[in-house]
Amino acid sequence: MKTDYLIxxxxxCASHNIEISFISSLQQSGLIEVTTIKETNFIExxxxxxxxxxxxxxxxxxxxxxxxxxxxxxxxxIGFLQDxxxxxxxxxxxxxxxx
Amino acid sequence: xxxxxxxxxxxIDKKATPKEIKNAFRRLARKYHPDLNPNDKxxxxxxxxxxxxxxxxxxxxxRKKYDQYGKDWQHSDQFEKQKQYQWSQSDSGRTxxxxxxxxxxxxxxxxxxxxxxKGAGKRQQVKFRGEDYSTELQLNLLxxxxxxxxxxxxxxxxxxxxxxxxxxxxxxxxxxGHGGKGINGGPAGDLYIIFSITDHPKFKRLGNDLYLTYDxxxxxxxxxxxxxxxxxxxxxxxxxxPETQNGTKVKLKDKGFPVYKNxxxxxxxxxxxFIKIPTNLSEKEKGLFRQLSEL
Numbered sequence: 001m002k003t004d005y006l007i008x009x010x011x012x013c014a015s016h017n018i019e020i021s022f023i024s025s026l027q028q029s030g031l032i033e034v035t036t037i038k039e040t041n042f043i044e045x046x047x048x049x050x051x052x053x054x055x056x057x058x059x060x061x062x063x064x065x066x067x068x069x070x071x072x073x074x075x076x077x078i079g080f081l082q083d084x085x086x087x088x089x090x091x092x093x094x095x096x097x098x099x
Numbered sequence: 100x101x102x103x104x105x106x107x108x109x110x111i112d113k114k115a116t117p118k119e120i121k122n123a124f125r126r127l128a129r130k131y132h133p134d135l136n137p138n139d140k141x142x143x144x145x146x147x148x149x150x151x152x153x154x155x156x157x158x159x160x161x162r163k164k165y166d167q168y169g170k171d172w173q174h175s176d177q178f179e180k181q182k183q184y185q186w187s188q189s190d191s192g193r194t195x196x197x198x199x200x201x202x203x204x205x206x207x208x209x210x211x212x213x214x215x216x217k218g219a220g221k222r223q224q225v226k227f228r229g230e231d232y233s234t235e236l237q238l239n240l241l242x243x244x245x246x247x248x249x250x251x252x253x254x255x256x257x258x259x260x261x262x263x264x265x266x267x268x269x270x271x272x273x274x275x276g277h278g279g280k281g282i283n284g285g286p287a288g289d290l291y292i293i294f295s296i297t298d299h300p301k302f303k304r305l306g307n308d309l310y311l312t313y314d315x316x317x318x319x320x321x322x323x324x325x326x327x328x329x330x331x332x333x334x335x336x337x338x339x340x341p342e343t344q345n346g347t348k349v350k351l352k353d354k355g356f357p358v359y360k361n362x363x364x365x366x367x368x369x370x371x372x373f374i375k376i377p378t379n380l381s382e383k384e385k386g387l388f389r390q391l392s393e394l
Contacts, residue, residue: 031342045286048228048286049228049231049289052228053134054134054324057132057134057135057208060128061128061129061132061135062125062129063129070133073139075135078137079137082138086267086268086270088268089269090267090268090269090304090305091305092306093268093298094303094305094310
């Protein structure tokens with residue numbers, strides 16, 4: 001059985017010194033998912049890495065939400081393309097080794 | 100240890116204002132930040148350099164020291180002693196804007212001028228997730244064929260991992276929580292292992308299928324018979340049909356590579372026959388071939 005670890009958004013925002021509205025904006029943009037249990041909002045631990053990346057983009061690199069959405073989409077595309085390159089390289093290696 | 104020109108790194112003039120420094124750093128950080136350049140070691144190295152430059156030039160005290168002693172950093176110890184008291188009074192910690200140290204170590208030049216950065220984060224109250232580590236692990240085809248355990252040594256810590264059968268060349272797996280330690284009680288980063296699978300002298304792999312070229316002697320190819328081939332799963336007997344042509348391909352179902360995380364499922368093994376023409380024939384053999392050719 002998979003165990004989901006939840007992190008309270010209030011606590012997360014307090015410890016990272018960020019506004020709760022920023023998390024809401026990310027949720028509205030579909031960049032992160034928020035879980036609500038008994039009127040308290042949480043994020044799942046496996047989203048923490050993504051969330052912290054968005055925080056760095058917004059607060060450290062001064063990239064607005066639209067920019068973050070675009071970058072996130074392009075990074076996903078790069079990831080897919082890198083997987084495709086890996087598969088094609090493996091295939092090419094097979095044919096080259098037959099020569 | 101070489102002198103590092105922080106102004107040049109940020110592409111700014113020595114008279115640059117704090118705002119110009121901040122803008123230059125942000126412009127370059129957007130280009131080289133590891134979040135925007137995943138798995139790019141060059142970008143990471145470049146970002147560490149500009150981050151270090153920003154760390155120095157955005158701090159008036161450090162900038163002053165750098166401007167004064169930059170090229171003659173060897174003499175900065177004396178300066179350090181004189182300033183020790185003042186530093187302890189004025190050091191009020193970093194702001195979020197410049198807090199990107201968790202991305203890596205500073206250069207020897209920086210540490211010789213300003214001291215080690217280890218433990219610098221203790222002044223902060225903000226928790227930060229530890230750095231993600233990435234390492235490459237080389238396996239041979241037989242290793243990748245079976246689920247097995249391996250012990251890795253990551254920065255002095257031994258980690259025992261299970262490598263599922265069927266892992267592909269270039270595939271990355273994540274070991275959560277085994278990256279760098281978090282700062283101020285933040286969670287640890289993750290460990291990413293990139294698998295590099297070396298070629299096998301006999302078997303070629305494409306996805307879950309294996310390919311094998313078998314040298315078949317001329318007589319068996321013409322008259323038919325039985326051969327035994329080695330698969331990764333043991334020996335298999337194969338019947339050869341009479342008049343088998345060079346390049347004939349046969350498929351051995353489920354004798355290929357295991358399907359990743361799909362226990363009991365296997366790809367296929369394709370065997371291609373390469374018919375070997377006999378060499379060093381005796382006169383008698385040559386005569387028999389001549390007879391055949393005249394029939």
